[in-house]
Amino acid sequence: xxxxxxxxxxxxxxxxxxxxxxxxxxxxxxxxxxxxxxxxxxxxxxxxxxxxxxxxxxxxxxxxxxxxxxxxxxxxxxxxxxxxxxxxxxxxxxxxxxxxxxxxxx
Amino acid sequence: xxxxxxxxxxxxxxxxxxxxxxxxxxxxxxxxxxxxxxxxxxxxxxxxxxxxxxxxxxxxxxxxxxxxxxxxxxxxxxxxxxxxxxxxxxxxxxxxxxxxxxxxxxxxxxxxxxxxxx
Numbered sequence: 629x630x631x632x633x634x635x636x637x638x639x640x641x642x643x644x645x646x647x648x649x650x651x652x653x654x655x656x657x658x659x660x661x662x663x664x665x666x667x668x669x670x671x672x673x674x675x676x677x678x679x680x681x682x683x684x685x686x687x688x689x690x691x692x693x694x695x696x697x698x699x700x701x702x703x704x705x706x707x708x709x710x711x712x713x714x715x716x717x718x719x720x721x722x723x724x725x726x727x728x729x730x731x732x733x734x
Numbered sequence: 735x736x737x738x739x740x741x742x743x744x745x746x747x748x749x750x751x752x753x754x755x756x757x758x759x760x761x762x763x764x765x766x767x768x769x770x771x772x773x774x775x776x777x778x779x780x781x782x783x784x785x786x787x788x789x790x791x792x793x794x795x796x797x798x799x800x801x802x803x804x805x806x807x808x809x810x811x812x813x814x815x816x817x818x819x820x821x822x823x824x825x826x827x828x829x830x831x832x833x834x835x836x837x838x839x840x841x842x843x844x845x846x847x848x849x850x851x852x
Binding site: 662664670672673674677678715717719722723725726727728 | 778779780781792828830833835836837838839840842843844845
């Protein structure tokens with residue numbers, strides 16, 4: 629099975645900060661990676677697919693990059709609505725999720 | 735508009751059975767790959783099962799032999815039959831539609847809570 633490791637597990641940031649979350653795969657997954665945002669008590673929301681493609685309706689402050697085994701999700705200017713937990717997901721070989729990164733208020 | 739509405743969760747004793755339902759609207763379940771994903775309280779997301787449009791199925795090792803995914807085309811509804819339930823199966827269960835271009839999930843239901851406890 630492909631393992632996905634996110635870092636950091638928790639990130640403290642302020643409104644307006646540039647935020648970067650990293651996701652590493654245990655083997656190459658090409659560009660078959662998605663990112664989700666989840667708020668407490670809600671279902672995950674797709675942000676990015678195929679490593680860098682922005683899902684329709686998602687603000688352009690969210691961006692994704694990477695290929696192979698290392699990927700990043702960047703929020704260019706953190707907004708109050710962005711405090712949430714973020715998950716990466718590989719879908720190169722079946723699918724697995726990362727353990728999540730909680731973005732909290734500093 | 736695509737909508738997914740889960741039901742059927744609840745409190746069940748260890749060893750018991752439960753069937754979850756996911757009623758879909760705005761698209762045809764049988765023409766899509768559909769999945770169940772679960773999340774234990776305070777934990778991450780875990781794939782549980784997938785049913786392909788052709789009817790083939792996939793299960794996580796943790797539920798293989800105990801859970802069965804199926805669909806009713808006439809009701810446009812996805813199911814998850816869960817048998818021999820364990821405390822470790824306690825989670826919110828989400829149904830989700832898999833995108834046609836890859837196993838990512840643009841559409842999710844609101845989730846239904848399954849609690850396995852005596």
